[in-house]
Every structure is written in structure tokens, then in C-alpha cells.
Amino acid sequence: MTHNSRELLKLDGLSVEYRIRGGYLSAVKNVSMDIGRGEIFAIVGESGCGKSTIAHSIMRLLPDKNERISGGIYFEGENLGAYSDNQMTAVRGKRIGMIFQNPLDSLNPVYRSGTQVAEAIFLDKKDRAIVWKEVIDLYREMKMPDPDQRVRSFPHELSGGMRQRVMIAMMLARNPKLLIADEPTTALDVTVEAQILEIMSRLRADFNTSILLITHNFGIVAEIADRVAVMYAGELAEQGSVFDIFQSPSHPYTELLMKALPHQSKRAGRLQTIEGSVPRITSTSPGCRFYNRCPIASGHCENHDPPVRRLGDSHSYACHNR
Amino acid sequence: MMGAEDMGVCETGTGPMIEVSGLKKYFSLYGGFWGAVRKVRAVDGVSLAIDRGGTVGLVGESGSGKTTLARTILKLTKPTEGAIRIDGVDITKATAAQETKMRSEVAVVFQDPASNLNPRQTVESSIIRPMIIHGVKKSDARAKAREVMSMIKMDEHYLRSYPHQLSGGQLQRIAIARALVLAPKVIILDEPTSALDISVQAQVLNMLLDLQESMGLTYMIITHDLNVIRYFSDTVAVMYLGKLVEYGLTEDVVGNPRHPYTRGLMGASPILDPTHRGRVKDLMPGEPGSLINLPKGCRFFPRCDKASARCESLEPHDVAVGPSHTVGCFLYDGKKAGDKG
Amino acid sequence: MNETPFMEFLISARRNANFLVGAFIIASVVFVAVLAPVLAPYGYDEPHKADRLQPPSAKYPFGTDDFGRDMLSKVIYGARITLQIALIGTFIQMFLGVTIGMLSGYFGGLVDKVLMYIADLAWCIPGIILALAVVTLLGKGLNNSIIAISLVNWTQFARIVRAKTMAIKNQAFIETGIAFGEKAPTIMLRYIFPNIVPALIVMISLQLPSTVISTTALSFLGLGSQPPSPDWGLALSNGMKYVSRGQWLSIFPGIALVYTVFGFNLLGEGVRDLIDPRMKSH
Numbered sequence: 001m002t003h004n005s006r007e008l009l010k011l012d013g014l015s016v017e018y019r020i021r022g023g024y025l026s027a028v029k030n031v032s033m034d035i036g037r038g039e040i041f042a043i044v045g046e047s048g049c050g051k052s053t054i055a056h057s058i059m060r061l062l063p064d065k066n067e068r069i070s071g072g073i074y075f076e077g078e079n080l081g082a083y084s085d086n087q088m089t090a091v092r093g094k095r096i097g098m099i100f101q102n103p104l105d106s107l108n109p110v111y112r113s114g115t116q117v118a119e120a121i122f123l124d125k126k127d128r129a130i131v132w133k134e135v136i137d138l139y140r141e142m143k144m145p146d147p148d149q150r151v152r153s154f155p156h157e158l159s160g161g162m163r164q165r166v167m168i169a170m171m172l173a174r175n176p177k178l179l180i181a182d183e184p185t186t187a188l189d190v191t192v193e194a195q196i197l198e199i200m201s202r203l204r205a206d207f208n209t210s211i212l213l214i215t216h217n218f219g220i221v222a223e224i225a226d227r228v229a230v231m232y233a234g235e236l237a238e239q240g241s242v243f244d245i246f247q248s249p250s251h252p253y254t255e256l257l258m259k260a261l262p263h264q265s266k267r268a269g270r271l272q273t274i275e276g277s278v279p280r281i282t283s284t285s286p287g288c289r290f291y292n293r294c295p296i297a298s299g300h301c302e303n304h305d306p307p308v309r310r311l312g313d314s315h316s317y318a319c320h321n322r
Numbered sequence: 323m324m325g326a327e328d329m330g331v332c333e334t335g336t337g338p339m340i341e342v343s344g345l346k347k348y349f350s351l352y353g354g355f356w357g358a359v360r361k362v363r364a365v366d367g368v369s370l371a372i373d374r375g376g377t378v379g380l381v382g383e384s385g386s387g388k389t390t391l392a393r394t395i396l397k398l399t400k401p402t403e404g405a406i407r408i409d410g411v412d413i414t415k416a417t418a419a420q421e422t423k424m425r426s427e428v429a430v431v432f433q434d435p436a437s438n439l440n441p442r443q444t445v446e447s448s449i450i451r452p453m454i455i456h457g458v459k460k461s462d463a464r465a466k467a468r469e470v471m472s473m474i475k476m477d478e479h480y481l482r483s484y485p486h487q488l489s490g491g492q493l494q495r496i497a498i499a500r501a502l503v504l505a506p507k508v509i510i511l512d513e514p515t516s517a518l519d520i521s522v523q524a525q526v527l528n529m530l531l532d533l534q535e536s537m538g539l540t541y542m543i544i545t546h547d548l549n550v551i552r553y554f555s556d557t558v559a560v561m562y563l564g565k566l567v568e569y570g571l572t573e574d575v576v577g578n579p580r581h582p583y584t585r586g587l588m589g590a591s592p593i594l595d596p597t598h599r600g601r602v603k604d605l606m607p608g609e610p611g612s613l614i615n616l617p618k619g620c621r622f623f624p625r626c627d628k629a630s631a632r633c634e635s636l637e638p639h640d641v642a643v644g645p646s647h648t649v650g651c652f653l654y655d656g657k658k659a660g661d662k663g
Numbered sequence: 664m665n666e667t668p669f670m671e672f673l674i675s676a677r678r679n680a681n682f683l684v685g686a687f688i689i690a691s692v693v694f695v696a697v698l699a700p701v702l703a704p705y706g707y708d709e710p711h712k713a714d715r716l717q718p719p720s721a722k723y724p725f726g727t728d729d730f731g732r733d734m735l736s737k738v739i740y741g742a743r744i745t746l747q748i749a750l751i752g753t754f755i756q757m758f759l760g761v762t763i764g765m766l767s768g769y770f771g772g773l774v775d776k777v778l779m780y781i782a783d784l785a786w787c788i789p790g791i792i793l794a795l796a797v798v799t800l801l802g803k804g805l806n807n808s809i810i811a812i813s814l815v816n817w818t819q820f821a822r823i824v825r826a827k828t829m830a831i832k833n834q835a836f837i838e839t840g841i842a843f844g845e846k847a848p849t850i851m852l853r854y855i856f857p858n859i860v861p862a863l864i865v866m867i868s869l870q871l872p873s874t875v876i877s878t879t880a881l882s883f884l885g886l887g888s889q890p891p892s893p894d895w896g897l898a899l900s901n902g903m904k905y906v907s908r909g910q911w912l913s914i915f916p917g918i919a920l921v922y923t924v925f926g927f928n929l930l931g932e933g934v935r936d937l938i939d940p941r942m943k944s945h
Contacts, residue, residue, distance in 0.1 A: 046519035046520060046521065046522075047490075047519055145608060145609070159609050159610075161609055162609070189383040189384055189546065189610055190383075190546055190548070190587065190590045190591050190592070191383055191586060191587060191590040191605075191606050191610065192609065192610070193590065193592070194589070194590035194591075194592075194603065194605055195590075195605065197592075198605065216519065216520070217592065218520065218594060219549065219591070219592025219593060219594055220592050221596075222592065222593055222594055222595055222596040222598075222599065223592045223593065223596075223599055224599075225596075242596045243596055243597070246594075246595065246596050247596075247597075256521070257520055257521065260520050260521050260523070260524035261520060261524075261549070261594050262523075262524075262527070262549045262550055262552065262553035262554070262594075263549070263553075263594055263595075264552065264553065265552060265553060265572065265573070266531055266553055266554060270528045270531065271524035271527060271528055271553070272524060273521060273524045273525045273528060274521040274524075277489065277491075
């Protein structure tokens with residue numbers, strides 16, 4: 001595998017299948033993408049498109065052993081697929097951090113929030129007083145109100161936004177190269193969401209941390225992502241810079257989605273809808289998965305994988321008829 | 323406040339569809355070592371009017387009282403003070419007969435598709451139930467159920483399904499179908515599309531707009547998504563900690579927000595256009611305020627960057643800043659001299 | 664496929680060993696109880712004066728007791744009593760528990776406080792003491808001992824039903840129902856009750872064995888069934904007197920009791936396994 005120093009994470013033909021009663025369910029099919037250093041990369045798509053599965057396979061956090069993974073996951077040029085479970089434990093947190101939609105599930109309810117952040121630092125063994133001061137500094141960095149008091153708060157005493165700040169502080173304490181954020185602001189008010197997004201942009205600016213943002217919210221993508229991958233039913237429909245995706249969407253799915261977003265008033269016309277529903281895919285048989293809902297589909301699309309077409313340096317999409 | 327000055331007798335069929343005046347809802351909070359009772363002022367003096375066939379959008383952070391306001395209009399909870407007139411009838415003083423009528427005129431669709439329908443009943447039982455309550459014959463009710471299914475563009479065979487066999491979008495459309503069976507005048511939509519995907523959201527919003535046109539429905543929509551509000555509603559009411567801080571036509575409130583809180587909210591809302599990301603954002607510091615230990619003066623005072631001394635001790639009045647645009651902020655108090663004391 | 668929840672239950676039940684074995688055991692007990700007059704060689708209270716305290720033999724496979732009554736027939740007829748205890752006792756508990764738990768959970772506030780205070784009180788009194796009180800008041804007998812045990816055990820139903828009711832009460836379909844004009848009794852019976860049925864089935868099947876054991880214990884102590892009832896508890900108590908001379912007097916009713924309770928336990932575990940995951944996914 002060739003490795004250039006700009007790229008931090010590379011997915012090479014990643015496929016994930018889950019075992020279900022009487023076969024396999026293809027959750028992710030042949031996805032390739034790369035995330036550069038200091039880049040905010042968003043994977044966006046509707047529920048069931050496989051975006052969370054990708055994040056979890058990178059961290060090797062898939063629910064159980066009932067899945068089949070193929071393809072390569074390369075982090076800083078190393079194949080994570082070849083790592084033992086112990087080696088992966090060392091990668092998690094230290095080199096790749098992850099935050100989730102509901103931070104309350106990720107925090108231990110019986111320890112003070114500051115203690116949990118301190119533990120993340122303690123793993124590197126330092127003096128106790130210095131560590132505590134570092135935690136308060138981190139809280140300040142996270143724009144936590146009253147950081148000196150908040151380090152002593154238990155998770156349930158914090159608001160949703162504060163908990164997410166604690167989670168980011170905890171991740172930041174280990175100074176990971178990559179932060180995976182799985183729907184990090186979905187449970188928060190827009191005002192708090194904006195604050196968290198600002199912290200994430202600053203993280204990238206100050207520490208050159210790459211962020212892999214998993215979201216269904218196109219507004220957030222437009223707000224902070226550099227590059228975007230649009231997923232549909234486990235397949236990568238289109239990827240490119242955020243401007244490529246929003247201004248010149250090329251895959252019919254992306255194009256329809258952009259018109260389905262409520263940009264203006266109802267007086268300017270009804271929203272575009274996408275008829276039909278996502279098929280349940282039980283095999284990796286070829287064919288475009290958007291076939292049954294696509295306005296420009298032809299007979300060829302049903303049984304042949306769409307070719308990946310390149311439009312520029314990083315803009316590409318998979319379609320037969322465009 | 324718009325329409326609220328006309329609080330006299332209101333003939334059925336004219337005037338606003340919903341008229342809320344001076345509405346207050348206080349909860350008692352028991353707690354503390356001595357069991358001290360504290361009042362939580364969830365809704366504190368809200369007045370607004372919704373025109374027939376119009377759509378008002380309620381926005382605000384969690385704890386702003388928007389859901390409590392909707393629940394009092396649905397008569398799911400009793401207001402502490404104030405009047406709610408639906409089609410001219412004050413539902414806080416309604417007789418039993420008037421209440422039954424009101425129950426058939428005001429329907430609701432909640433956010434969570436999974437809990438909107440009784441999981442142990444078929445779709446058909448859920449849809450015909452409101453009609454059975456209001457004395458419709460079962461055979462007529464079943465015919466109506468098939469009719470509303472076609473209105474929401476779903477096949478009749480789904481009537482035999484159970485909720486867990488359907489997708490979120492299908493469930494939400496069925497919840498809307500159920501809301502329609504009694505031919506209501508008003509539908510309260512509490513975050514109707516927040517749990518849905520973009521393409522399904524578009525389907526549901528379009529469907530709601532089509533139904534509004536064909537049936538002359540009046541909507542009150544609660545949502546935190548300003549893009550949905552901008553698309554969907556005619557007027558916007560912005561709430562903060564139980565008070566209406568700004569109210570007006572959508573294009574005025576969204577296009578030219580006046581209250582510092584509305585500005586903060588607009589600034590924080592994600593845009594759908596990456597070319598706008600350089601815009602100056604009035605990001606509000608701090609968390610959504612708490613209804614416990616409210617500040618003495620303006621409730622937004624602790625988070626407001628334009629606050630002056632009187633904001634700390636006095637509560638601002640509503641000030642008209644346009645023909646149908648009011649703001650509850652001292653910043654605009656001086657501009658229309660004599661309007662307020 | 665539009666499978667009804669009950670069909671789904673049957674499909675997964677076929678693969679659940681606990682459920683299958685438990686169901687087989689209980690079915691066999693029910694079979695014996697129903698066909699007791701056919702299966703029993705003698706009447707359960709028919710004394711054979713010449714054959715007192717006979718060990719098991721071809722004529723009396725389980726031996727005879729101190730009055731010369733056939734133990735096999737007593738054990739067979741005893742199954743009727745045990746099933747009666749299980750069904751009636753559990754039903755009373757469920758009825759009390761569901762009524763009180765739903766009222767408590769639905770109305771909350773003062774109603775909840777008062778009802779839960781009563782539940783706490785009932786739970787505090789040891790079963791045997793309460794049974795003594797009931798028996799003193801109403802007189803000895805099987806029915807009174809069933810009532811006594813139910814007056815203690817209903818609180819478990821009440822607590823779980825209350826918690827379920829409170830969780831379901833806040834769901835959107837309840838509020839929607841109220842907004843359409845449903846009245847409180849209808850909300851409880853039509854909307855809430857069907858949604859606690861799965862939990863109720865699990866609770867019933869877990870409560871059956873303990874009801875049998877507690878009530879049988881009262882009979883053993885002489886507070887429940889009175890002679891010449893074929894109650895297994897009574898038979899065990901009688902067998903105690905002859906534990907050195909006639910072990911068969913206690914062994915066979917004992918085995919029957921263990922067999923039945925074991926069957927109820929397996930059935931309960933099986934039902935819980937089958938229903939619980941479904942409750943989570945809904």
C-alpha cells in the first residue's frame with residue numbers, strides 16, 4: 001500500500017456484512033475514501049445508509065462477531081485490520097478518539113467528570129496536581145462555564161452540552177490524530193450545537209486534529225465539513241468537497257437530496273421528494289442500489305455496479321447514466 | 323400583541339382560529355429538605371393569535387415552554403391563568419359538550435413515530451378509534467379509514483399492519499391520517515419531522531401543505547429546525563423561558579430578527595449553504611436558561627450582550643417594530659414613543 | 664409477512680428448551696389432575712383398615728398412610744389442589760396488583776402515595792404472620808390460606824404494573840388519545856393494559872411456583888387444607904410423623920411437589936426469555 005504523508009486514514013474497498021437469519025445483510029459495500037491530516041470529513045446519509053457502521057468498523061467496535069469485514073482500513077499507513085485486539089485497544093483513545101450522540105452513556109455516573117478526564121491523562125503517568133490543573137485548562141479550552149467547579153460535577157449534574165464538552169476534553173487529553181464524532185450534536189439544542197461545532201473547528205485549527213463527522217444533518221455538514229461522502233444503502237454515492245456536493249451534486253441521489261432540503265419558503269415551490277424506499281440488501285450482487293428510486297435509471301443499472309467517475313481532484317460519484 | 327386586543331365576543335367562523343391571551347402555566351416543584359414548594363413558570367403570560375388556514379411556528383430551546391403551550395391548547399394540562407379560544411370558544415371554561423366538540427376540532431401529531439401509535443393495535447384500530455369515541459358507526463369509520471389512507475398515499479393493506487412492521491415515515495404519515503379522521507380545524511404538530519430522514523421529511527411536509535390547502539387546516543408547528551420553519555410557517559413565535567420574545571411574519575422574524583435571542587438562535591442554526599459559512603454569527607454564550615431561579619428582570623438578561631441596567635430589574639414589554647411584528651426587548655422601546663409606558 | 668405477535672411467539676417457542684420442557688411438565692400435571700377419577704385406583708379418602716402404613720406394592724404402588732388410604736390416589740388428587748392454588752392464588756394477586764398498580768401509576772400524586780404506602784405495609788408483614796391473622800379471622804382452610812398468601816404477594820405485581828404504567832402513560836399515543844377525548848378508564852383499559860400484558864405474563868409465570876410453595880407451606884403447618892384433603896403439603900406434614908417408619912408417606916407427595924414447581928419455574932424462565940426481548944424491541 002502506498003502511503004502519502006498527507007493522508008491519515010484510508011478506507012480501501014471496505015465492505016461489512018451482518019449475519020441475519022438465513023444469510024447476510026450488506027451494510028457497507030466497497031467503500032473507499034481517505035481523510036487528510038487536519039481535515040474535517042463528513043459522512044452523511046439517511047438512517048441505515050451504513051455511515052455508523054463505517055465509524056464502528058474503523059474502531060473495531062461492531063456489536064459482535066457476527067459480521068464479515070473485507071477491504072482495508074489504513075491509519076497512518078498501517079493496516080488496522082492486521083492489528084490484534086490488544087493493539088486495537090491501544091489505538092482507541094490514544095490515536096483515534098470517538099464521541100457519541102449520547103455522552104451520558106459514555107460517562108461513568110459514579111465518578112466526577114473531572115476525574116474521568118484526569119484518568120485519560122493519568123494513563124500517561126504524571127503528577128496528580130499537574131494533571132488536575134490540566135483538566136481545568138481543558139475545561140476552559142472547551143469553553144465550559146465555571147471550569148473550576150465543573151470538574152467536580154458528576155455527569156448527571158451537567159447539561160447535555162456540558163457532557164459533550166467533557167467527552168471532547170477526555171478525547172483531547174490523549175491528543176489523538178483522529179476524532180470520530182458520531183452524531184455528536186443530534187441531542188442538543190441548536191444554540192449548544194453551534195458552540196460544540198465551534199469547538200470542533202478550533203480543535204482542528206489548533207491541534208491539526210482530523211475529524212470524521214458522522215451525521216444525517218446537512219446543515220452541520222455545510223457549516224464545518226471540508227469534504228463530504230454521501231452514502232446510500234451502504235454504497236458511496238458521491239464524494240467531494242463540501243462545495244462540490246452542495247453546488248454541483250452529480251449523483252442523482254445527491255441532487256434529489258439537495259432539492260429535498262428546505263432552503264426557502266413554501267411560496268417558492270414544494271420540496272423535491274424521493275419516491276420509494278431503501279431496499280433491504282441481502283447480497284453483494286452487483287447493481288446500483290439506488291436503481292429502484294432513481295429518475296434516470298436504465299435497465300443496465302439493475303445488474304451492473306455503477307462505475308466511479310472522477311470530476312476533479314477529489315470529486316467523484318458512482319453512476320452509469322451521468 | 324397581534325389579534326390579542328380583540329378579546330371581546332367572537333363569532334364562530336370569523337376572527338382568528340386560535341387565540342391565546344395572557345396564558346400562564348405554573349408548575350409546583352416539591353423538593354428540598356423541608357419540602358419547600360417552588361413555582362416553575364413554564365408559560366408566563368403568552369398571547370398570540372393564529373389566523374384561519376394559517377401556520378404558526380413555535381421555536382425556542384428546550385425549556386422554553388413551547389411544548390407546554392401546545393399541551394394547554396390541546397387541553398392536556400390546565401392553564402393557571404388566561405384564556406384559550408378555539409374558533410371563538412374559550413376552552414378553559416368549556417362545557418362538557420363544548421369540550422367534546424373541541425376534542426374533535428383540535429388534533430395532534432407528536433414527534434416520535436414509534437410511540438405515536440398504540441403498539442398493540444393494528445393501524446386500522448388506531449385510525450378508527452377517534453371516530454368511535456365521537457359516535458361514528460364502525461362501518462362508516464372503516465370506510466373513512468380507507469379514505470384517509472388514500473389521502474396520505476398509502477395502500478389500504480397497511481391498515482392490517484402493526485406499528486413495529488412499519489418505517490418511521492410510514493408511521494408518521496399514519497399519525498397524520500389519524501389526525502384527519504374527525505375533519506379537524508386545527509392540527510398541532512410537535513416536531514413532526516425531527517425523527518425523519520431528509521427525503522421522508524420532504525414527503526411529510528409537502529403532504530401537510532397539500533392537506534392544509536384542500537381542507538383549510540390551521541397548523542401550529544413546534545420545531546427546532548429553522549429551515550423547516552422558514553419553509554413551512556407563515557408566522558413565527560419565538561419563546562424563551564416561558565415568554566414570547568418575538569412574534570411576526572416568518573420573513574420578518576427569520577429575515578430580520580430583532581430580539582437578541584432570536585438573533586442568537588438564527589446565528590446558531592446551521593445553514594444549508596456552505597458559501598455562507600463565513601457569516602458573522604451572534605453566537606450566544608452559555609446554556610439554555612433554567613426555569614428555576616429566573617432572573618428578576620428580562621429573562622434573557624444573563625445571556626444578552628446588549629443588556630443595559632434596566633434589563634436587570636425590569637421586565638420588557640412587547641414593542642411593535644412593524645405592522646405585525648412585535649419584540650419583547652427594551653432595545654426597541656424608545657423607537658415608538660408613546661406606544662408603551 | 665404480517666405475523667401477529669402471537670405467531671411470532673409460537674415460532675420462537677419451538678426453539679426454547681426451557682419453555683418446551685416446562686410446558687410438557689405442566690401439561691402432564693394438568694392431564695393427571697383432569698383425569699384423576701380415571702387414573703386413581705381408589706378414592707383419595709377411601710380407608711383400607713386392614714392395610715395401614717403399607718409400603719409400596721403392586722396393590723398400592725405408592726404405599727398407604729396411617730388410615731390405610733392409597734398414597735398414589737392421594738398424590739393424583741393432590742394435583743388438582745396444587746393447580747387450584749396456583750391458578751386462583753396467582754389470579755387474586757394479579758387482580759389486586761394490576762388494579763392498584765395501574766391506579767397508582769396513572770393518577771400519581773396522593774393516590775399513588777396512599778396505595779404504595781399500603782403496598783409497603785402488606786410487604787412488611789411476614790406471610791406466615793398475616794396468614795395466621797387471616798386464618799384466625801376467617802377460620803382454617805385452603806381458600807383462606809390462598810387469600811392470605813395473595814394478600815402478601817400482590818405487592819410485587821403492583822410495583823411492576825405501576826412502573827410500566829408510568830412509563831407508558833407518557834407515550835405520545837396516550838396523549839393523542841386524551842386529545843381525541845378518551846376518558847381515564849378507557850385510557851387505562853384500552854391503551855395501557857394491553858401494553859402491560861407481556862410483562863404480566865412473565866410475572867404470572869414467575870409467580871406461580873412461589874405461590875404454590877407458600878400456600879403448600881401453610882398446609883404443611885396445618886393452617887391450610889384440613890384432613891382428609893389430598894393436599895401435598897398436608898400429606899408431607901402427615902408423613903413427618905412417620906418419617907422413620909414410612910418414608911413413602913413424604914417421598915411421593917414431595918416428588919410431585921418438586922416436579923410441579925420445577926415445571927412452573929422452567930415455564931416461567933422460558934416465557935420470560937421469549938417475551939422480554941420482544942418488549943425491548945418495541
